[in-house]
Amino acid sequence: MGGRLEERSSLSASSSKRRRRRRRDDDYAKPMTRRPRRRKQHLYLALDDWNGGYSIHKLDVDDILEQEPGGEHKLPEPAAVRIASPVRGPMAFAALGTNMFISTNSRSYGERAPPTLVYDTETSALAAGPRVPDNLCDLGDAMAVGEALYALTTVPYPEYSSLHALSWAPTAIPDHEPWDPAMEWSWNTVPLPLPLPYKGIDIITYALHPDGRTIFMSTGFSSYSFDTSSNGVGVWKELGDWVLPFRGPAFFDAELDAWVGLHRMYSGYVCCCPVASRSTTATRPPECRMLMEKLFRRKEEDPKHWPLLRGKETSLIYMGNSRFALFENILHSEHVNHGSLLHITLFGLKYDHKGELRTKVQRATRSYEVSKNTPMFSHAAFWM
Numbered sequence: 001m002g003g004r005l006e007e008r009s010s011l012s013a014s015s016s017k018r019r020r021r022r023r024r025d026d027d028y029a030k031p032m033t034r035r036p037r038r039r040k041q042h043l044y045l046a047l048d049d050w051n052g053g054y055s056i057h058k059l060d061v062d063d064i065l066e067q068e069p070g071g072e073h074k075l076p077e078p079a080a081v082r083i084a085s086p087v088r089g090p091m092a093f094a095a096l097g098t099n100m101f102i103s104t105n106s107r108s109y110g111e112r113a114p115p116t117l118v119y120d121t122e123t124s125a126l127a128a129g130p131r132v133p134d135n136l137c138d139l140g141d142a143m144a145v146g147e148a149l150y151a152l153t154t155v156p157y158p159e160y161s162s163l164h165a166l167s168w169a170p171t172a173i174p175d176h177e178p179w180d181p182a183m184e185w186s187w188n189t190v191p192l193p194l195p196l197p198y199k200g201i202d203i204i205t206y207a208l209h210p211d212g213r214t215i216f217m218s219t220g221f222s223s224y225s226f227d228t229s230s231n232g233v234g235v236w237k238e239l240g241d242w243v244l245p246f247r248g249p250a251f252f253d254a255e256l257d258a259w260v261g262l263h264r265m266y267s268g269y270v271c272c273c274p275v276a277s278r279s280t281t282a283t284r285p286p287e288c289r290m291l292m293e294k295l296f297r298r299k300e301e302d303p304k305h306w307p308l309l310r311g312k313e314t315s316l317i318y319m320g321n322s323r324f325a326l327f328e329n330i331l332h333s334e335h336v337n338h339g340s341l342l343h344i345t346l347f348g349l350k351y352d353h354k355g356e357l358r359t360k361v362q363r364a365t366r367s368y369e370v371s372k373n374t375p376m377f378s379h380a381a382f383w384m
Contacts, residue, residue: 043317043325043344044080044100044121046093046380049371053085056100056119061319064346064366072341072367081119081126088373092139093380096149098122100382101166101185103132103139118185121384129185133164136200140312140380142166143206143215143249145228150190150215152200159195163226164188190228194236197224204243207250207259207275214278218243223285225278237278242285245271251318256349256357260324262316263288268296268328270316272349272357291357295326297343303331313378320383322349322360329370329378336375342368 043059058080085091085104092106102117116129116139132139135153142151148167155161164187171184202219209216213229216239223239243264244250250261258272273286296314304313317325326345332338344367348360 039122041319041383042121044095044382044384045075045327045342046091046100046102047075047342047370048091048373048377049075050082051373052082054083054091054102054377055079056081056083058121059344061325061346064344065362065364067366069365072369075368075370080121080124083117090374090376093382094139094142094144094149095382095384096144096166097147098384100384101129101139101142101149106132106138106140130166130187133187133189135161136164138200141200141203143208145208145215146212148228150226150228152196152198152203154199154201158197158199158202161196161199163190163192163196165190165228192236197222197236197238204264205246205248205250205261207244207246207261208252209278210252210254210275211278216244216276218246223276225276227278238281239276240282240284242282244276244285245273245288248312248315251316251324253318253322253349255322256351258289260316260318260349262314263290266290268294268298268314268326270295270324270326270349270357289355289357291349291359293359295345295347295359296328298328298330303334315379315381317381317383323347324349325381325383327379327381331372331375336372339369339371342370342379344368 043061045057045059046054048054056079057075083102083104087105090106092103094101098121100119100121102119104114104117113131115131118127118129135155136151137154142149148165150163150165152163153161166185166187168183169186171181172186173180198219203217204220206215206217213227215226217224220243222241223243225237225239227235245263246261247264248262250259252275253260256272258274260270260272263269263271270291271288273288276286313329315327319325324347328343329340331340343365345365347363350358350360352358
């Protein structure tokens with residue numbers, strides 16, 4: 001009897017040890033089986049703020065929201081990356097996914113252009129990319145659609161313009177060697193059934209349709225749509241002799257069910273409009289609703305940047321869920337070496353009971369003292 005009890009006690013203890021060991025093993029295994037945590041996004045800000053070239057700064061939105069308003073601050077150091085520039089001229093920046101593309105001399109393109117740089121914000125890796133195609137004047141005007149950047153060239157006659165797409169694609173190297181990369185960033189000309197109705201510099205604003213594949217663009221006189229998914233052949237459609245109310249990119253927000261951007265005539269003011277139809281032409285533009293609250297700091301008497309910046313000293317970034325960031329870079333004086341004051345205003349948007357556009361309760365502004373080296377560049381900002 002005593003032997004059986006001892007045997008049962010031994011078996012029970014052994015079983016208990018095995019259960020504890022399995023629990024410990026399970027505990028160690030949990031991090032491996034747990035779903036990967038979603039990567040936190042940040043604001044990335046490119047500036048010409050050091051003597052040797054440009055910097056890209058990484059800003060945490062939570063820090064801006066949590067700190068006390070007022071005062072002038074310094075950007076966090078060190079910068080995420082610094083880019084040396086052989087000439088004190090404008091660089092150009094574009095973003096796709098987690099990658100930022102940098103044209104280090106935007107006044108040179110084609111065979112004269114240096115390779116672009118590709119900065120991966122997820123891994124902090126910096127790599128060489130392809131040269132900007134001939135007659136593509138400003139990489140910063142490229143439009144992100146799906147997994148590609150689309151950009152129009154600018155030539156004297158619009159019918160000779162072309163559309164190019166930058167994407168991650170199999171390497172087009174004949175007689176591929178084992179040490180050659182299998183994939184690379186590359187530009188390709190998009191086949192078009194009809195000549196383009198305008199050139200790249202004519203585009204005042206653009207917006208991506210909620211379908212994720214159709215770009216809407218406006219010049220100073222008319223609007224067009226471009227379907228990027230038509231079996232590799234781009235399809236243009238003229239929508240009418242009207243223009244979208246924005247300047248620069250506009251962003252679709254599902255909660256507002258509208259495109260949101262900066263107004264093309266009232267500098268610094270935010271506005272929205274319904275999404276235009278892809279299938280029908282119209283005689284009138286979509287109805288525009290203006291945010292009457294003044295978010296910007298610029299005054300009429302403030303010194304101006306180079307006119308060819310076309311208003312890029314103020315920009316709007318979409319952060320999802322009706323949240324936005326307004327950037328303004330205001331020069332201290334006509335002498336660019338005196339630096340500037342960069343304002344970042346974070347805000348949300350909603351409709352009030354009358355259907356008017358309003359900001360949500362939580363709003364934050366941060367101002368940064370920054371150095372400058374060229375009047376031909378203001379800033380570039382991305383949410384990544």
